[in-house]
Amino acid sequence: MSNRILLVDTEGELLEALKRGIEAVGFHVEVAGDGGKALELVELVSFDVVILEAWAPETGGLETLARIKQSRPETEVIILTVCESADKALEGMNGGAFDYLLKPCDSETLLERIHRAQEKKEMGE
């Protein structure tokens, strides 16, 4: 397990807060403010988990999710979003997301899901 996480979101403050929280439990965290940067990083680095705000236009949404899964099928993607639509949630899950969490999400839940996603990835290796 590489313990590498990629955060993809446009909200700078949130990114920093999440980064600190996740790093505090021993992960290496990279951040990307848009979909293009995220995909560049995914090509370069094998992340365990990508945490993606799939409904902000800058992040590229489900297109980014699809390209991550295409490029790195073993990497699990957790959508962390403000979008409350159940329709959209199912779209994201059908697109291959491991989980779909709504903001604000408590750190305990997020970390638990990261660990589960890691467990799944590890099993597939």
Place this chain on the structure above:
Amino acid sequence: MPVCVTAGDGDERPFSDEEAWKAFQRGALSVSRESGHRQIALDRGSVCRKQFLFVGWACTQNTPILLFQIRSEAKKDTGKRGLCPYSPGLCPVEGAARRLAVPGESKKGLSKLLGRLLEKLKADPLNDGDLQERYFAFKELSSANDVALRDLVGLEGSLSEAQSLPGCDLHARATEFTVQAFKSIRNLETVAHRPYPDLRETLTSLTRRMEKILLEGSAADERDIPVERIVGLLAPLNLTNPGHRSFRPAGCRTVHDILRFCQEESINSMFSRNDADAVRKGRFFQLGISVPLRIFVADLGGGLEGIEKKRPEIDTRNVASVPFRALIEGMTTEGVRWAGHVPMGIKSMVSVFANTLYDPVKHERNLGARSYAVVSGHYLNFSSRLGYHFSTLDASCGRKTNRGYISFRFKGGAASPEKRFRRAEFIARILRAHDFWVNQQEDLVNANLKRSSEQDILDRLVMLGRLMGCARQLDVAMDSPQRVNHFVDLFLQGQYNFFGLSSPS
């Protein structure tokens, strides 16, 4: 003859290509993975979903053994995790056809044989790696159910307290509930090895209806959102009897129905079917233990030791799984009474009898029905259908600090609803006294303990083993609320022989 997969010792090759090839032609198919230093269960399930099959050969213990190695198409960095990307006698399928000097065999012949091997592996639904993958899905499904039920309790609680809920809050909760249902379906498909298009369709349809109602509500006024219509699509449970013909995907009318169906179907798929086949193939072992449970154990790796080949029975000395050993210690604690008569009045007897008749499934869930433990060195999942109740326990006691958890669920009983409720209350109070987060709804108890040290987890598993024994037939003895207090006090004082009867037999 076993087919082995090497973890990189392809150089160890005192047998000729021809000998190895003959072994392959003889149809060696039983799979283990051996590096010469350690034996690892091969992820055979991966054969179904991974793209590349690598073949080669090596030897172990003077036996010529054909090797093959499976790798993901996407996994380009194959040098990782101890898998040798290329070595003499261990090379990609097409490369093997080119490289191997196989007497009398053409490339086409080789491909054909490899195809047959792959087909046989795919056709075997209970291989080791497959079990691991299915078990992960089963765990995820159970977890999604737990989260969904917790959401449902929260939603109903908020509604009953406030009689209304802000539209955005309702929307978020409905979405979270829907996501858990989707996860349940997806994981059920992995567990059962087949798609459930009807379930997916029903969920999509329910979601669309829900979104439409929410959209109309928010367009008008948030206060006008017909909460009861939304809750009506989510919460009612129509599929209550797994034995009834309506208990099928087409019978699901709410999201709760979907969750319930997935839970029951996953248990059936995971355990009840193909037991004999699983035992025959050596995937499950029947555990000899001094409690009246028929426990079948499957090992995901490191959970059992000293297994005699071709012998389907094991005893507790073969259990290496740390959490399972703790649970067994609790179950076999002196004084914990698993078997024997529980004092009950005439009314209780009538109630038990009537209740058993009412539920056509209960005769199948008779005393001593099968229980299943899936274990690894530090992991345990224990599902028990004992008597007229069902319990599941999922626990991990990883050595990493405070990463251990226990999830426990208990439901059912043969006595009247209020007695079953009292027994559930007894269980809930014991669990709370041991720091579990507990939710009780009628005779259903959901309990969790998270982020605990290894020792804390093991202590509680010992306690749970005792609790499972003590609670087994306690519902019929729960004549009054005072009995709950009495039994809770006894248990917490370490007196497990509630009726002064015999210890485990």
